[in-house]
Amino acid sequence: MIKVENIVKRYGRVTASNHLNCHFERGKVTVILGGSGSGKSTLLRQLTGLEKPDSGAVYFDGVDLTTLNKTKLYEARKKMGMLFQGSALFNYLNIFENIAFPLREHTQIADNIIKTIVTMKLEMVGLRGTEDLMPSQLSGGMMKRVGLARAMVMDPKVIFYDEPTSGLDPISTGVIGKLIMDLNKTLNITSIVVSHDIESCFKIADNIIILFYGDIIAMGTSEEIRNSSDLRVKQFINGEPEGPIPFQRTDKNYLDEILFD
Ligand SMILES: Nc1ncnc2c1ncn2[C@@H]1O[C@H](COP(=O)(O)OP(=O)(O)OP(=O)(O)O)[C@@H](O)[C@H]1O
Ligand SMILES: [Mg+2]
Secondary structure (H helix, E strand, O other), X not given: OEEEEEEEEEEOOEEEEEEEEEEEOOOOEEEEEEOOOOOHHHHHHHHOOOOOOOEEEEEEOOEEHHHOOHHHHHHHHOOEEEEOOOOOOOOOOOHHHHHHHHHHHHOOOOHHHHHXXXXXXXXXXXXXXXXXXXXXXXXXXXXXXXXXXXXXXXXXXXXXXXXXXXXXXXXXXXXXXXXXXXXXHHHOOEEEEEEOOHHHHHHHOOEEEEEEXXXXXXXXXXXXXXXXXXXXXXXHHHOOOOOOOOOOOOOHHHHHHHHXX
């Protein structure tokens, strides 16, 4: 579904994506794991066309996003749904209007059909009947589910999740994880999840990519990653403070960057 070829993205002297090559299989859940500053969000922005790599290609459904003009990119991005970190709901709109927003923005669909679609999506995330509530009246877990209903409202082929379970209790985390898997199975949606949460990652991932300061240090099925003999991978998935992965980034360029720029 998505294929990344040799992308490089630098910010000043920091290389956030260092010649990355990977792919995201259609209908599968791929989790991008990595510590803070490893380049997860940067990769996600390039996958969705929000940001262009300095070099390299990002094929989405066979088309290289990096070559598209604004209009074509806008069209391609309609096939993508995005659950933002913190849900990014509009505080001044009720739940119904939050979910209806992309339809009103991108389509000419009539009001009665919009109503049917919104009700269906709310049903899918288990929140039917909450149409008239405001975001401030929801719990964090419910907000994420509304964000998910909104991400699905245009029937995307791919959904991107940025830290979908951060800040949630274990039960809500489980609910979101199950939703991601269910959507994946029932609608055959390709799911790409950025996460710190190693435990829930193993529960939902078909495939896992681990980033380490701009490099992919491991890539494979959940099983392969769990059984990896790479010390960095072991340290990361076991959350050990001591090991080949330094607690803080210590390479000279990076320190120069943050200390002297
Ligand atoms: N817009 C930007 N301008 C300058 N530097 C950036 C920018 N975006 C990212 N970086 C740098 O690129 C590196 C990777 O950042 P990124 O946000 O992709 O990491 P991350 O893995 O998402 O981290 P976190 O888990 O903390 O969200 C970091 O060193 C960061 O400082
Ligand atoms: Mg990030």
